[in-house]
Amino acid sequence: MKLKALIGTEVAGKITEKIPDAVVESSEATVVIAPGKTVEVMRFLKEPPDFDFNYLNGVTAVDNNDHFEIVYHLTSITMRHTLCVKARVSDRENPGIASITALWRGAELQEREIFDLMGIRFIGHPNLKRIVLWDGFEGYPLRKDFGKPKA
Amino acid sequence: MPLKTELVTVNMGPHHPSTHGVFRMRVTLDGEVVREMEPMFGYLHRGIEKLAEGRTYTQNIPFTDRLDYVSSMAGNFSYCLSVEKLMGIEVPERAEYLRVIMCELQRMVNHLIAVGFFLNDLGAMMTPLLLMWREREKIVDLFEMACGQRLLYNYIRIGGVSQDVPSEFVPALEKFLDDFPGYFQEFEDLLKGNEILQARTIGTGVISARQAINASMSGPCLRASGVDWDLRRDDSYSIYDRLNFDVIVGKNGDNYDRYRVRMAEIMQSHRIVRQALAKMTDLSPVSSVRARIPKVLRPPKGEVYAAIEAPKGEMGFYLVSDGSAKPYRWHVRAPDFINLGVLRDMVVGSKIADLIVTFGSIDICLASVDR
Numbered sequence: 402m403k404l405k406a407l408i409g410t411e412v413a414g415k416i417t418e419k420i421p422d423a424v425v426e427s428s429e430a431t432v433v434i435a436p437g438k439t440v441e442v443m444r445f446l447k448e449p450p451d452f453d454f455n456y457l458n459g460v461t462a463v464d465n466n467d468h469f470e471i472v473y474h475l476t477s478i479t480m481r482h483t484l485c486v487k488a489r490v491s492d493r494e495n496p497g498i499a500s501i502t503a504l505w506r507g508a509e510l511q512e513r514e515i516f517d518l519m520g521i522r523f524i525g526h527p528n529l530k531r532i533v534l535w536d537g538f539e540g541y542p543l544r545k546d547f548g549k550p551k552a
Numbered sequence: 553m554p555l556k557t558e559l560v561t562v563n564m565g566p567h568h569p570s571t572h573g574v575f576r577m578r579v580t581l582d583g584e585v586v587r588e589m590e591p592m593f594g595y596l597h598r599g600i601e602k603l604a605e606g607r608t609y610t611q612n613i614p615f616t617d618r619l620d621y622v623s624s625m626a627g628n629f630s631y632c633l634s635v636e637k638l639m640g641i642e643v644p645e646r647a648e649y650l651r652v653i654m655c656e657l658q659r660m661v662n663h664l665i666a667v668g669f670f671l672n673d674l675g676a677m678m679t680p681l682l683l684m685w686r687e688r689e690k691i692v693d694l695f696e697m698a699c700g701q702r703l704l705y706n707y708i709r710i711g712g713v714s715q716d717v718p719s720e721f722v723p724a725l726e727k728f729l730d731d732f733p734g735y736f737q738e739f740e741d742l743l744k745g746n747e748i749l750q751a752r753t754i755g756t757g758v759i760s761a762r763q764a765i766n767a768s769m770s771g772p773c774l775r776a777s778g779v780d781w782d783l784r785r786d787d788s789y790s791i792y793d794r795l796n797f798d799v800i801v802g803k804n805g806d807n808y809d810r811y812r813v814r815m816a817e818i819m820q821s822h823r824i825v826r827q828a829l830a831k832m833t834d835l836s837p838v839s840s841v842r843a844r845i846p847k848v849l850r851p852p853k854g855e856v857y858a859a860i861e862a863p864k865g866e867m868g869f870y871l872v873s874d875g876s877a878k879p880y881r882w883h884v885r886a887p888d889f890i891n892l893g894v895l896r897d898m899v900v901g902s903k904i905a906d907l908i909v910t911f912g913s914i915d916i917c918l919a920s921v922d923r
Binding site: 402403404455456457458459461463464472474478481485505506507508509510511514518531532533534535542543547 | 593594597599601602763765766767768769779781785786787788793857859866868870872880881883885889890892893894922923
């Protein structure tokens with residue numbers, strides 16, 4: 402049996418019905434949401450009976466030079482479907498997004514990891530501090546401009 | 553006069569890397585009761601995700617060996633599967649069987665080591681560890697026969713496996729499969745009525761199904777809490793849909809259940825290997841074991857997330873391609889790392905001695921936690 406990957410555009414429609422202005426963009430595979438609405442949208446996706454995404458596979462971030470993308474992979478163990486949700490953060494100097502640790506405990510360490518390596522602050526995280534690098538380490542290694550001289 | 557204790561904070565570890573890695577727990581104790589615990593790691597951090605951005609897709613395969621070096625085959629498999637999904641590569645049937653055989657043997661190795669060291673953590677239980685290590689060596693001998701390596705195999709490649717197994721492999725594997733149940737029974741008989749084992753593990757380190765799902769736990773830890781979830785069956789990849797096996801589920805989510813789930817999974821893997829071997833030998837022996845792919849892969853622009861049921865849980869790769877020969881972003885979803893997130897909930901309120909056992913029951917490999 403294969404898990405069913407939900408169509409991003411269809412999910413986006415349902416999110417917009419419930420929370421207007423929450424969806425920025427959607428495609429076949431993903432839904433991009435407004436960073437300010439993260440917790441609201443994620444709670445809607447998590448709660449039954451609509452989507453019931455009770456399992457968070459993972460959180461990670463991508464540095465796209467002009468903006469960061471926070472990528473969430475969700476699975477519903479009960480309804481057997483999956484979805485990829487993204488949020489874009491464009492402030493490079495002081496990027497921040499709401500933490501979803503209160504919804505899924507599993508995000509706690511992963512958000513700390515992103516904070517440590519990518520330098521994105523998770524607002525509302527219970528214990529946001531460096532996790533793999535030492536305190537006082539300069540810069541954020543997973544950023545694309547890490548180690549490159551400033552132009 | 554009533555006894556009074558003061559809270560004291562102790563750093564446990566970092567200890568020897570071979571058991572559970574360079575890992576430290578900052579524990580606040582009230583007498584011998586754990587009041588607070590914070591896991592600390594990062595001593596091994598090698599920045600593999602960053603390094604991988606500077607190498608080609610094929611060059612990155614050896615990194616996946618070094619993530620969880622107790623189950624390297626699973627790391628290989630998970631990564632190759634995600635690149636194949638990104639590029640739409642078809643894998644020859646014989647290679648699929650070889651992959652499944654290797655990965656299930658690897659699961660047996662992983663669980664033998666996990667259970668062996670778990671019993672060792674209980675104190676004074678060296679015999680089961682040595683017996684399990686002996687069986688592990690026999691499987692490692694088989695791996696050596698297939699790819700010349702005993703730890704970092706680098707056997708599974710994008711589009712198949714590096715080479716077909718030599719002619720002496722199949723009889724050697726058959727002999728191992730015939731002998732193994734007898735030896736396995738030896739462990740079971742040794743441990744079945746052990747009161748120390750039961751007293752120390754039943755009811756300790758409990759995690760409920762709800763908590764386990766919410767904390768993104770996976771693998772034997774999730775199933776021990778009573779969640780019937782296994783990617784081999786529920787998000788079937790490779791040729792798992794052609795094989796019969798049971799998903800082992802626990803009830804209480806305590807240390808005993810995690811131990812039992814692993815023990816039962818060893819025999820399920822044994823069952824899978826036997827079936828896969830029988831089906832593979834039906835195929836024509838000259839069939840190829842590797843798809844024809846270019847030397848330098850340039851996947852189309854896009855991204856992919858693919859995961860497998862590795863011995864320790866869901867191991868997935870999130871890859872972003874910008875169309876060049878090197879990945880734009882290379883992220884590992886490591887089961888060990890995420891399973892650690894809930895350790896605090898499992899140990900707060902328990903005795904310090906149980907903390908060691910609970911930590912052992914999660915079965916982590918620090919190289920995969922720090923990456």
